[in-house]
Amino acid sequence: MKFVALVSSFVLLHVSWTSGKTEHRPQKDICEPTASCAECIMYSPICAWCSDKNFTKGGESEGSRCATALELQQRGCASEHLIQPKGVVNIIKDTPLSDSADQEVVTQLAPQSVHLKLRPEEKKKFRVKFKRAEGYPIDLYYLMDLSYSMKDDLENVKKLGSDIQRALNEVTKSVRIGFGSFVDKTVLPYVSTMKSKLQNPCPSRTERCQPPFSYRHVLDLTSNLTLFEMRVSAENISGNLDSPEGGLDAMLQAAVCTDRIGWRNVTRLLVFASDDVFHTAGDGKLAGIYLPTDGHCHLNENGEYDHSNIYDYPSVGHLAHVLSSANIQPIFAVTNDVISTYEELSKLIPKSVVGELTKDSSNVVNLISEAYNNLSSTVNLEHSNLPKGINILYDSHCLDSSSKGQPTGQCSGVKINQAVEFDVTVWANRRICQDGAQSFKLRVLGFNEELNVHIEPLCDCNCGDNEEFSSYCNEGLGNYSCGVCSCPDGYRGKQCECQQDKQDSESDCRVGESLPCNGRGRCECGRCACNLGVRGEFCDCDDNGCEKHDGQVCGGISRGICDCGKCKCLANYTGDDCTCSLDTSACMTSEGICSGHGRCVCNKCICEEGYHNKVCKECPQCPTPCQKHSPCAECKAFGTGPLSSTCSAKCENVNVTMVKASDPRLKDREGWCQEKKEDSLITFHITEDGKMVHILVKEKEVVDQTHLIMGLVLGTAMIGLLIIVAYRVAVELIDRQEYKRFQKARNEERWNESNNPLFKSATTTVMNPNFQD
Structure with a gap:
């Protein structure tokens, strides 16, 4: 349960x-x-x-x-x-951030007040800065489990007052420490109600324990360490029956009893020390306690929670809300066997941390110091009391990272006197026009400073042309504002010229035999009142009937507008739907428009046959320069090849120069072409000068094919031989395997080892009794 x-x-x-x-x-x-x-x-x-x-x-x-x-x-x-x-952002108060807490007024959050004018759905952004001031005061309240299993821990805590203050003095000179303890509700099944056990809940009668209690506030927050050690030393261990404790009851009371505890508007730390899990909402029904906790302070004169047997344990959600509202940062110092439970709890409580406590709490000072550093180095900017209809998102600009569009602002690893910034985006829906001016607060968790955000709706027009009983509206019959007339009851029309009870004359609203207002409106007082998107004296102009692209008429207002069913394109656009751009920037290359192999249409290349990609650069089927000029090089240099008979006509723009193998120009072979013929190799180099092509051709190299033929013959013979050998080896292996299988089968046969009782010889000997030798 x-x-x-x-x-x-x-x-x-x-x-x-x-x-x-x-x-x-x-x-x-x-x-x-x-x-x-x-x-x-x-x-x-x-x-x-x-x-x-x-x-x-x-x-x-x-x-x-x-x-x-x-x-x-x-x-x-x-x-x-x-x-x-347009909406407006006004910074009302912006006190500069403080570098040190020694100032009379410490400012760590700026600005402090912002006023926003917002149109519905219009987003407005402003920047928030936070810088943790050096030496900011700390209030630390030590809340300890005094069930019997924490006996050793109590003895160590009695000696830790000066050590805790010394550790926190490293970050601030102003430290106050308080103390409280808890056990559980003093009813069955949590605590034994036997009279002797209520007086002494220790397992052994020879040992003295104080009577069980739910929560007791022992010492107000104080800087007097002697008083802390004296009051804590007077405490004694207690006991209960079940394992879970009443820690959530104690935490809630320590948070809501602000005046009794003595909390200041400074950094508030609550150290929760325990070695077991906790009761939560609903567990009180085991003892007949069903009333939900009311979230109020119920400490009596002795500092004890005297309503613990009336109200149920708080829920985790309720406790998280109370701690967050009170700006209290919990440090859960718990033992290893329950640390996983408190880690899950910590995920649900903002600005909380979990540390592993040794069995006797000997490491509590180091644990508090490390936990405080972890808490203070993480900056969480959040909103509170956000009105309905108001939306907010945060962009975090941290020291070494950033994030955008998050429901909260967060930066980690922030040191003292290091400023972080957050962009806060706020917008509202139409509800703001009904609800009027509203406000909410921003704050950094763990700090008492707040930023007040006031929102004023911008839901009306100030056209500056208001006229009551304007002469334009039927000689003072209606009021004029923002270019239109507001007509009184019984009148309508653009200038309130039409009485509603007057019979409409449809003959004035039609052309020839057509429908009144071409079926796109209604006839009012002899004039057409056209449907939305339709205009003209007889509703003959449809501004919605133009071509659409991606659902937008005439490609959108940035490309064209619809005028009586036809698109009027803006400059630099053309086409039926104004989607064809006259720009050619996407077609331009270093070789010209579409690399010289296409034309630019609507800022896209249409390539010649064989060419493709966005700018017509690639042509897999097109011949290379070597392939293109090889016939001319061969025919002009050697008089052979496919162009030998038409060389002069086909290669009139080609100038061929023969060079010997010893020519120094042949040393640099980069960019040279080589074309293999049946018995020779042609090597040449191409340069182009305008329309003229210059080709250097090396002397023909005769290719000796004897070695090639011999190589092919020997290669073929070797392959055939290898196939024959492989075949014979495979046959031999198969035969050997079959023979072994036959031998094995014979060895396993047993029929020849004994006589077959069913066997009868085919020969029968019969003795003739009358035969005498």
């Missing part, structure tokens, strides 16, 4: 944390027509509104004023009428 309760606590904590994580939703990359400027800027951060009174044309809906700024400008909206509010 204890295990189930523990697992359930872990799961609940994980679920609560997961639900608190920010959800990254992609922004919309298009703008849809909206009824007002306010709705437009709430739709997406890329959307803008044109407030020009004459922007919309006949039949065009007022909702078409909402589009991207580029599209509106392309459609003729002047910049002074372009409404696109």
Whole structure:
């Protein structure tokens, strides 16, 4: 049951944390027509509104004023009428970081206050710096398990006050130490309720133990080491029945009883020393304790938790929340046999660490020192009280590494007076327009300083043209704002010119025998009110009917716009869908456009036959320069070859020079071509000078093929001989194997060793009794 309760606590904590994580939703990359400027800027951060009174044309809906700024400008909206509010980041307070804790006011986190103006889904970023000041004060509360198995440990802790302070004095001069202890709830089945055992829970009657208790605060945080050692020395060991202890009860009370413990707004460390596991939420039902812990301080005048038999143990999630809110960093000093359990617990409690404690706690000073260094060298920037609808991500810029888009900011290996930085990205959904101004806090775990972030929604337009009862809106019938009229009840139309109860005349909304408004809108007061994306006096212009590429009309607003069903491409683009770029940069090579073997179409090479790759450089089937000029070299030098009869005509641009084998130009053989003929070898070198080709041809080398023929004959004979030998060896091996098998079979036969009882001879001798010799 204890295990189930523990697992359930872990799961609940994980679920609560997961639900608190920010959800990254992609922004919309298009703008849809909206009824007002306010709705437009709430739709997406890329959307803008044109407030020009004459922007919309006949039949065009007022909702078409909402589009991207580029599209509106392309459609003729002047910049002074372009409404696109932008979010703003204002740093309200930014006190410089401190180098030392000796100052009256120590600043380790900057800035301290930020004000954000946010449009829905618009992301804004600001930078946060943190630097751990040298000598920052420390409060250390030592919480010890006093069950009987910790007897040796208590004797050592009584002597450790000065050693602990001496170790922490290496990082700060201001150290205060307190002490508390715990056993378990004083009811069955955790503690024996026999009167004698309640008075002395020691296993042996001759040994004296103090009565069991749940949690007792022994000493307030103090810098008086003599008092610490005196009060701890007065403590005595106690005992209980089961193995798990009431440590979570003690930790929660030590965290929430801030005034009783004496916690300052400094680095708070809680050393939890135990040699066993812990009870958690749900275990209290074994003793009939079912009320969940209320998270309040319940210490009596003697410093004891007097409600331990009323409230159940806290869950891991509840404890993690309380410790994090109180900025307390737990150090779990536990023995080897339970260290794996506390390592799992530490994963669920922010800013906690686990260290292995020897059986008698003799290494506790070194353990605390190492654990503190590990905790203080890790900087965790997190948010708290994040309102619904607000999202946040962190980019961490650490000393030797960085990370982006994380739910928390974290840097490890940070030393004293080394600053680290975090970029905090904040955005909100449309809910911010309903909830209004909100705020949350950022802080570095383990430190009391906070950064206040105030968010103001930017959900309305300030077009600067508001007119009540404007003459433009049917002689004062409606109000004018951001280029459109707001009509009173009973009126409609662009200028509130149409009464809703007036009978519409469809004859004024059609051309010839066509449908009213060409079936793409409705007739209102003798005028067409076109559907979205359609305009024109009779809704004859469809701005959605153009060619699309990857789902975008006319390849997107950066390439072209749709005008009455046809794409109008911007400069440097062409084609039906404006996706053909007139740029040729992707086709250019050092040899020219498409390496001189193709043409550039839509900034892509179309290669000649035989050539391929992006710039037409490769041609596997094309002849090499040696192959191309070999016939001319042969015919002009020796009068032979395939061009011997047409050499003058075919090789008129080729100049051939014969050279002897002793010519010094033959020493450098790099770049020379060699072509083998039936009985000779032609060697030549090619250089090109404009349209003229110059070829140096060496004297023919006669190839002696006698050795080649002899080699082929001998090689063939040897191969045949090897095949015959291999065949004979294989046959011999098979025969020997079969003979051995036959011999073995004969040796195993037994029928000839005895007479066959069923055997009868074919010859029978019969004696004639009447025969007389």
